[in-house]
Amino acid sequence: NAGVTQTPKFQVLKTGQSMTLQCAQDMNHEYMSWYRQDPGMGLRLIHYSVGAGITDQGEVPNGYNVSRSTTEDFPLRLLSAAPSQTSVYFCASSSMGTGNQPQHFGDGTRLSIL
Amino acid sequence: QKEVEQDPGPLSVPEGAIVSLNCTYSNSAFQYFMWYRQYSRKGPELLMYTYSSGNKEDGRFTAQVDKSSKYISLFIRDSQPSDSATYLCAMSRGGGYQKVTFGTGTKLQVIP
Numbered sequence: 439n440a441g442v443t444q445t446p447k448f449q450v451l452k453t454g455q456s457m458t459l460q461c462a463q464d465m466n467h468e469y470m471s472w473y474r475q476d477p478g479m480g481l482r483l484i485h486y487s488v489g490a491g492i493t494d495q496g497e498v499p500n501g502y503n504v505s506r507s508t509t510e511d512f513p514l515r516l517l518s519a520a521p522s523q524t525s526v527y528f529c530a531s532s533s534m535g536t537g538n539q540p541q542h543f544g545d546g547t548r549l550s551i552l
Numbered sequence: 553q554k555e556v557e558q559d560p561g562p563l564s565v566p567e568g569a570i571v572s573l574n575c576t577y578s579n580s581a582f583q584y585f586m587w588y589r590q591y592s593r594k595g596p597e598l599l600m601y602t603y604s605s606g607n608k609e610d611g612r613f614t615a616q617v618d619k620s621s622k623y624i625s626l627f628i629r630d631s632q633p634s635d636s637a638t639y640l641c642a643m644s645r646g647g648g649y650q651k652v653t654f655g656t657g658t659k660l661q662v663i664p
Contacts, residue, residue, distance in 0.1 A: 442595070473654075478560065480656035481596070481640070496651075528595050540586070541652060543595030 440464050444529050444544035451519045451551050459514040459547050461529030468534045470512040471496070471541070472504065474525040481528065487512055488534065519551045555579050558641055558655030567664050571628040575641035575655045578622065582643040582653075585617050587626045590638045590657065599639070600626060603646075631662045 445460045463470065471486035483496030487506040501523060503515040512531075516523060526548050530541040558575045565571055573587075584603055588596035600615040602608045602624075608615045614627040624643075628635055641655040 478656060480556075480558075481654040483651065486651070530595075540598040540601060543597065545593070545595045 442529055442531055442542050442544035444527075444547050446547060447545070448548045449550070451516075451549065453519060453521060453551060455519050457516050457519065459516075459527055459529075459549070461512045461514065461544060462510050463512075463529075463531040463542070464510065465531060465533075465542065466509060467531035467542070468509070469539070469541075470506065470529065470531045472502070472512070472514045473528045473530065474498065474523075475528060475546075476525050484514065484527075516549075521551050523549065524551045525549060553578060555653050556641065556643060556655045559658055560656055562659040562661060564661045564663060565631055567631060567633060567662055569631050569662075571626075571631050571635070571660060571662075573626040573628075573639050573641075573658050573660070575624050576622055577624070577643055577653075579643070579653075580619075580622070581645045584644045584646045585615070585624050586642040586644075586652070587613075587615055588640040588642055588654075590640060592637075596640055628660075631660075633662050633664050636661045 442463045468489045472484040473481040482498050485504040487493045526546045528546050530543045532539040532541045556577045587600040589599045590596040602615045605619045612629045616625040638657040638659045640657045642652050644652045
C-alpha cells in the first residue's frame with residue numbers, strides 16, 4: 439500500500455535553479471493538492487487539481503507551476519527558485535464526493551534554497 | 553485575521569494526563585472539522601473527522617464542535633508518550649468542495 443509517494447525527500451538548490459517535485463498516488467483519487475508548511479504558518483495550499491487536465495491556484499501559487507496529465511501524478515515545478523521558497527512541501531490526495539473526503543498526505547519534500 | 557486560529561504550544565504534559573487542544577475559526581460556512589496528527593518528519597494523518605456540531609469519540613480521543621461559538625476541541629484521555637506529535641485542526645465547506653483550511657498546529661509532548 440504505497441498511498442502518496444513524494445520524491446525527492448530532501449533537496450538543496452541554488453537561487454535561480456529550477457526543479458520538479460514529484461507526487462504519485464495509487465488510490466485512484468481525483469483530487470490532488472500541494473501544500474507548503476512553514477513554522478508559524480501552518481499548511482498553505484499552493485495548487486490543486488480535481489482531475490486530469492484540470493488545475494487551479496490555491497493560496498500561495500506564485501513561483502510554482504503544476505500540470506495533471508494522469509490521475510496518478512501531480513508534479514510541482516519551481517520555475518526559478520528563491521530563498522523564500524525554502525520549506526517543506528506536502529502532496530495530498532482524496533476522493534471527491536458530496537461529503538468531505540479525508541486527505542492522504544505524503545511524507546514531504548524538504549527543500550532548501552541557498 | 554486568520555480563518556483558523558490554533559495555539560502553537562508547545563504543550564508538555566505527564567503521561568496519563570488529559571490533554572485539551574483547541575481551535576477557533578471565523579468562517580461560518582465550514583461544515584466539516586478534522587484533526588490531523590503529524591509526527592516529526594512525516595506527513596499529517598487524519599485522526600478524527602466530524603460533521604457539523606456535536607461530539608465524536610474514538611478510543612481515547614474525543615472531538616467536539618461548537619458551531620455557535622466557532623470553536624472545536626480535541627481531548628486525549630490517558631495520554632501516552634506515543635501521542636507526542638503536532639496536532640493540526642482543519643476545516644472545509646464540504647459539499648464536493650475539497651479545499652481544506654488548516655490551523656498552524658499545536659506541538660504536544662507527553663513525558664513518561
